[in-house]
Structure formats: structure tokens, C-alpha cells
Amino acid sequence: MTGPIPWTRCAGQPPSSDARWISYLTADRRLALVSDLTRPASFVVEAPTDEFLGRPTASADGASPRDPRPPGTLSFPYGPVTFGLVEAGRIDLETPGEKVVSAVPRTGYKHRQIDRSVIGRTPRDALPWIERRVGPFSIAHGATFLAAAESAAGAPVLERELWLRALGAELQRIHVHLGLIGRSLEAAAQPVGTAQIAALAEEIRRSMGRWGGHRWLFGLLDPGYPWRRLDRPDLRRLAGDVAGIRRRFDRLWELARGTRIYIDRLQATAVLPRACALALGATGPVARASGIGWDDRSADPVPPYDQLEVPPRVESEGDALARILVRVAEIRQSAELIEQIVDRWPGELREVDPRPGVAPGRGWARSESPAGDLVYDVTLTEGRIGALGVRTASAANWPAFARALEGSVFTDFHFAWESFGLSFAETDG
Amino acid sequence: MTGWIVQAVRRGRLTTRFPRAPPGEEELPPTARLPVLAPLPPTEAQRRAARCPTEAIEGTRVDEGRCLRCARCLPGEAVADGPWDHLVPGPGSPSAPGGDPEAERSTSIFAAPFLRSIHVFPIDVGSCQACNLEVLALANPYYDASRLGIFFTPTPRHADLLLVMGVPTAAMEEPVRRTLEAMPSPKAIVAVGACAVSGGLFRSLPGRGSVGSAGVPVVYLPGCPPSPIQILAAIRRAVGVPRAAGERP
Ligand code: SF4
Ligand code: SF4
Numbered sequence: 001m002t003g004p005i006p007w008t009r010c011a012g013q014p015p016s017s018d019a020r021w022i023s024y025l026t027a028d029r030r031l032a033l034v035s036d037l038t039r040p041a042s043f044v045v046e047a048p049t050d051e052f053l054g055r056p057t058a059s060a061d062g063a064s065p066r067d068p069r070p071p072g073t074l075s076f077p078y079g080p081v082t083f084g085l086v087e088a089g090r091i092d093l094e095t096p097g098e099k100v101v102s103a104v105p106r107t108g109y110k111h112r113q114i115d116r117s118v119i120g121r122t123p124r125d126a127l128p129w130i131e132r133r134v135g136p137f138s139i140a141h142g143a144t145f146l147a148a149a150e151s152a153a154g155a156p157v158l159e160r161e162l163w164l165r166a167l168g169a170e171l172q173r174i175h176v177h178l179g180l181i182g183r184s185l186e187a188a189a190q191p192v193g194t195a196q197i198a199a200l201a202e203e204i205r206r207s208m209g210r211w212g213g214h215r216w217l218f219g220l221l222d223p224g225y226p227w228r229r230l231d232r233p234d235l236r237r238l239a240g241d242v243a244g245i246r247r248r249f250d251r252l253w254e255l256a257r258g259t260r261i262y263i264d265r266l267q268a269t270a271v272l273p274r275a276c277a278l279a280l281g282a283t284g285p286v287a288r289a290s291g292i293g294w295d296d297r298s299a300d301p302v303p304p305y306d307q308l309e310v311p312p313r314v315e316s317e318g319d320a321l322a323r324i325l326v327r328v329a330e331i332r333q334s335a336e337l338i339e340q341i342v343d344r345w346p347g348e349l350r351e352v353d354p355r356p357g358v359a360p361g362r363g364w365a366r367s368e369s370p371a372g373d374l375v376y377d378v379t380l381t382e383g384r385i386g387a388l389g390v391r392t393a394s395a396a397n398w399p400a401f402a403r404a405l406e407g408s409v410f411t412d413f414h415f416a417w418e419s420f421g422l423s424f425a426e427t428d429g
Numbered sequence: 430m431t432g433w434i435v436q437a438v439r440r441g442r443l444t445t446r447f448p449r450a451p452p453g454e455e456e457l458p459p460t461a462r463l464p465v466l467a468p469l470p471p472t473e474a475q476r477r478a479a480r481c482p483t484e485a486i487e488g489t490r491v492d493e494g495r496c497l498r499c500a501r502c503l504p505g506e507a508v509a510d511g512p513w514d515h516l517v518p519g520p521g522s523p524s525a526p527g528g529d530p531e532a533e534r535s536t537s538i539f540a541a542p543f544l545r546s547i548h549v550f551p552i553d554v555g556s557c558q559a560c561n562l563e564v565l566a567l568a569n570p571y572y573d574a575s576r577l578g579i580f581f582t583p584t585p586r587h588a589d590l591l592l593v594m595g596v597p598t599a600a601m602e603e604p605v606r607r608t609l610e611a612m613p614s615p616k617a618i619v620a621v622g623a624c625a626v627s628g629g630l631f632r633s634l635p636g637r638g639s640v641g642s643a644g645v646p647v648v649y650l651p652g653c654p655p656s657p658i659q660i661l662a663a664i665r666r667a668v669g670v671p672r673a674a675g676e677r678p
Contacts, residue, residue: 128499134557255436
């Protein structure tokens with residue numbers, strides 16, 4: 001075979017239905033990404049294997065099926081020090097000039113041994129580490145981790161805690177999506193739009209700070225945290241802030257939608273066809289933009305989502321525009337959810353049972369983080385964490401990102417990057 | 430394009446009045462003003478130390494550079510009335526209750542103050558992303574750092590000041606060294622956040638580097654993460670501009 005592999009081809013057979021997709025997600029090789037506690041202390045920055053990226057692997061005679069490269073192919077590392085990625089991570093790009101023929105993510109620069117640090121601590125004491133795996137998703141991680149620990153202990157939990165976790169998670173989803181939309185506008189050289197969206201992101205951080213005492217809601221999930229303002233007037237005020245942000249966002253998005261230069265850059269950029277998304281185990285807004293109607297909040301809901309309507313926001317094109325449109329729809333959806341959560345805030349203190357554990361002392365939980373399906377697997381020994389497994393959405397989406405980038409034009413990189421919304425911090429742990 | 434501008438004009442001026450006026454409530458959430466440095470009776474200090482995830486409480490003193498402002502050591506009714514603009518002298522040097530004025534005075538780290546403009550380059554060396562985004566927030570209309578002559582540059586070759594975010598992992602040691610080499614002299618560093626100051630929650634990470642080891646002057650800004658207004662004040666201190674309203678003398 002000559003030339004780069006066609007980018008629409010994905011190794012592996014796509015599962016036949018979305019229901020199977022889920023078992024595929026939790027059972028196949030991507031679970032190997034569950035943090036490995038034996039990872040050496042001086043963690044080496046490794047390149048993922050072709051198999052992990054879902055590419056055809058080397059043939060019997062040892063030749064990589066992607067060889068030979070077109071003449072004059074340059075290969076260069078983007079990162080780990082860049083202004084564009086906003087993070088320490090690296091993507092090795094190969095290009096003969098314009099088209100990207102290969103993109104290989106290199107993760108691990110930010111490995112902080114979070115999974116190892118929490119061993120031997122009680123779940124409550126472990127929370128500061130879990131929250132700081134990835135600051136913008138602190139609630140998704142904290143809540144899923146606590147739910148897994150509750151599942152392991154078989155301990156009932158106050159229903160109100162679950163509503164609080166959902167409220168925090170929806171606030172952060174709005175914040176994360178706003179950030180990505182703002183930076184995609186920046187990549188299209190739209191300074192006024194960038195600044196106005198950045199102002200909205202600042203406003204939601206301020207609302208979180210005023211309501212929850214901390215701009216990133218670190219600590220909020222701890223029952224002893226001093227700034228838990230769960231009275232109706234405080235919740236109403238928060239919902240009012242969010243409604244205002246949503247109104248202003250709607251006006252800005254109308255303008256962005258009418259900005260040809262912006263939409264043109266997103267359209268048909270870094271396409272991930274549905275079959276690829278399925279075969280590569282993509283999740284979250286990335287999967288939904290490729291036509292996969294899965295959202296943990298409706299497909300596998302825990303309270304309070306079982307009492308709320310959360311139809312998945314789906315697009316079919318699989319390009320950067322579709323991913324941005326899913327995020328736009330989810331900002332609106334989260335704003336509506338926040339309103340409903342505040343309206344129906346549980347008055348009396350009721351307890352609910354956690355998800356059944358998988359073995360004595362071992363439990364699990366999943367939730368829809370801003371990047372997608374997040375799974376924690378916690379084993380407790382005498383009330384302390386004995387083992388911890390995490391499957392993050394960012395880690396799951398790398399193969400899809402690498403595949404979508406292959407065949408794109410070099411200058412599409414930032415649109416691909418912001419529309420996928422991957423986090424090195426979340427991957428590295 | 431006109432639509433955008435009309436929209437921006439309609440929103441009006443959002444920018445903080447800092448440094449002409451002290452920062453407002455909305456710019457400093459309670460956790461940015463935790464009174465963690467108030468003098469403690471020994472028994473109380475002991476009780477608090479047992480709850481601290483970073484072992485920041487040693488004896489009756491708090492190592493401010495390690496403290497996350499997580500409020501775990503505080504009783505349920507915490508009142509957030511502490512100072513907002515503390516810098517710490519360095520990693521692992523517990524500051525006395527009320528901070529260390531001597532250390533604060535000596536933080537104009539360039540030989541001559543930058544009078545007009547300064548170019549800053551943010552570098553992530555192992556952060557949770559919250560510090561990164563708080564640093565980038567300086568460009569949003571609420572802070573608009575460029576009005577104070579503070580500009581982000583996309584390359585270290587044009588940078589006077591390096592903003593380091595996160596705990597320096599072993600894998601980032603070489604990239605940081607090369608970034609510093611690429612910067613013209615004079616140069617300096619602001620360590621943004623507990624991770625960069627002292628390692629914070631990740632103090633015991635094997636192979637952890639330290640921001641101060643490069644031989645370049647450093648301003649240490651604690652917090653987890655520090656708020657943008659605190660980052661702005663720290664950059665101004667680093668370049669030696671006169672103290673602003675609301676900053677401690
Ligand atoms: S890190 Fe948290 S517990 Fe420790 S002193 Fe600071 S606020 Fe208190
Ligand atoms: S200091 Fe806190 S907010 Fe900043 S990178 Fe470290 S953990 Fe994240």
C-alpha cells in the first residue's frame with residue numbers, strides 16, 4: 001500500500017448498535033487506560049501504539065502500512081511548550097506541506113500520580129486530589145469518585161448531595177463549553193467575539209465564586225465545606241446569573257453563526273465519521289457530533305437525572321462545526337437543567353441507595369463529564385481507598401482526535417483541537 | 430463585524446477599576462481571603478493540622494505557600510476577611526501570622542522597573558488547568574491586562590516574565606530549561622499557585638523540580654488557583670510598579 005492510509009478507514013469492526021457500543025466502551029481495550037498504579041515514578045512520555053490509535057498495525061515483513069510517506073514529509077513535535085494548546089502536552093505531526101498525514105498525541109508530561117496519592121486515604125480526605133486532576137471538571141471527577149466510593153461502601157447518600165453534584169456539574173459544563181467556543185473564535189481571528197465569550201466565561205466563574213466560595217468549586221462536595229449555600233434565595237440568585245449568561249450567549253451565538261469566516265473554518269474540518277467514532281470508542285460531545293445519541297445523563301441516569309429530561313444533543317456531520325454545535329446546544333440544555341434543579345431542589349432530607357457494587361468493597365460509578373463518559377472504579381479496604389481505576393473521557397477520545405486530524409489541512413489544527421476539547425491534565429492524572 | 434461591535438458596545442465597560450481602586454467583592458471569592466494566617470492557640474493549631482491535606486500547618490504557623498485555601502481546617506462558619514495580596518518569600522518558609530513584610534518589600538525583581546510594557550509567556554509544567562485559565566483570564570475584558578502594559582507573547586523569545594503554572598514534573602524539566610534559555614535577559618519568573626510555589630498537593634511527587642532552581646529571580650504567588658486579580662497584582666509587583674490602591678504597603 002502506498003501513501004497514507006485513507007483517513008476514513010478505521011481498524012476494527014464497528015459494533016452493530018449503540019447498545020453494543022456501550023459494552024464495547026466498558027469492555028474493550030480502552031479500559032487498559034484505567035490508571036495503572038504500577039506506572040513507574042519517573043513516568044516516561046510515550047507514544048501510543050498503532051493498535052491503540054486504531055490503525056492497521058505493521059504487516060508481517062515489519063513494514064508499517066502507512067509507509068512510505070510522500071516525499072518531503074516533515075515531522076515535527078507541537079509542544080510540550082506552546083501558547084496554543086494552553087497545556088503541557090505534545091502532538092507529533094507529520095506533513096508533506098499542507099495535509100497532515102499523521103498525528104500522534106504524546107501524553108504524560110503532566111503525570112502527577114494522583115491515583116497513587118489517594119491510596120490509603122478515606123474518600124473524603126482524597127477529594128482534594130481527585131478534584132485537582134482537572135480543575136475545570138472538578139465536580140464531575142469529585143462527584144463520580146464519591147459515587148463510586150459510596151457504591152463500594154454500600155452506604156446510602158443524602159439525595160440533596162446528588163442534586164448538589166448535578167448542579168455543580170452543569171455549571172462547569174457551561175463553563176467548559178464556553179471556553180472552547182471562545183477559543184475556536186480566537187482561532188478564526190474574531191477578537192471581539194473571543195473577548196465577549198471570554199467575558200461570559202469570567203461571569204460564570206464569578207457566579208460560582210459568589211455562590212460556592214471558589215471560582216472552580218474546589219471543596220464544594222465536602223459536607224463540611226463552609227460555603228455551601230443551599231438555601232432557596234442563594235440558589236435562585238445563582239439560577240438568575242445563569243439565565244442572564246445564557247441570554248447573552250444566545251445573542252453572541254447568533255452573531256457567530258452569521259460570521260462566514262468562522263463557520264467556513266469549522267465546516268468539513270477534522271471530520272470523524274460515525275463508523276470511526278464507534279470503532280474508536282469516542283465519547284461525549286465528540287461522539288454525539290458524529291451521530292451517536294449517547295449521553296450518560298439520559299442513557300444511564302442516576303438521581304437527579306432520572307427525574308429530569310435530558311435528551312442527548314446530537315449532530316450528524318462529525319466535523320468541527322458539529323462538535324461546536326453540540327456544545328452550543330448543551331450550554332442551553334445545562335442552563336435549563338440548572339433552572340429545573342433549583343426549582344425542584346429537595347426540601348426534606350431523604351436518603352437514596354447508591355449503585356450496587358461489583359464485589360464486596362468494590363464499587364463503580366459513571367457520569368457525563370463535560371468531555372464525555374467518566375468512570376471511576378473504587379475499592380475500599382476498611383473505609384480507605386485500596387485501589388482506584390479511572391477511565392476519563394479525554395483519554396478515550398485521543399484515537400478519534402488523531403484519526404480526525406489525519407487528512408486535514410495543517411491550519412485546521414486549532415479548530416480540531418478546540419472542538420474536541422481534550423485535556424492533557426485529565427489524561428495524565 | 431458591525432454586529433459584534435454593537436454587541437460589545439451594548440455591554441459597556443466591564444473592566445475592573447483595579448489598580449486605581451481596590452478589587453471588589455466579585456473579584457475575590459471568599460476562598461481567596463481565607464484568614465488562615467491568623468495567630469492560633471496551640472491546641473487549635475493541632476486540631477487544624479490534623480485536617481490539612483498539604484501539611485501546611487507546622488506548630489502554630491501556616492506555610493502560606495503550601496496552603497490551598499481549601500478551608501478544610503476551618504470551622505463551618507469561616508469568615509473570609511484575610512489579606513488578598515500576599516506573596517510568600519519562597520517554598521517551605523512558613524510565614525509569620527500576618528505575612529512577611531520584609532519579603533514583600535523585596536519583590537521588585539528586575540534591577541530597573543519596567544516603566545512601559547512587559548511581555549509575559551505562560552508555561553504549564555504540570556497543572557490541573559485551573560491556574561492556566563486564570564492566567565489567560567487576564568486577557569478577558571474584565572481584567573484587560575494590556576491596558577496596564579502587560580502583554581501575552583506566543584513565544585518565549587519575546588518574553589520578559591515567565592508565568593509558571595503547576596507542579597514541575599520531571600518530564601517538564603528540560604522543556605522549562607530550554608524555555609528559560611530562549612528568553613532574553615533580564616528575565617524573571619512568577620510562580621503562579623501552590624503547585625508552582627511549593628508543590629502544593631503534589632509536594633511528594635518523585636522527581637519534582639523547583640521553580641527557584643534555575644537561578645532566575647522568582648516571585649511566589651500562593652493560592653489554588655490564585656484569582657486573576659491576584660495574578661495581576663503579582664505581575665505588577667514583579668516588575669516593580671508602585672503599589673496600587675488596596676494593596677498592602
Ligand atoms: S491547605 Fe486547607 S487545611 Fe491546610 S491550612 Fe490551608 S486552608 Fe487549611
Ligand atoms: S495550584 Fe491548584 S489550581 Fe493551580 S495547578 Fe495546582 S492544583 Fe491546579
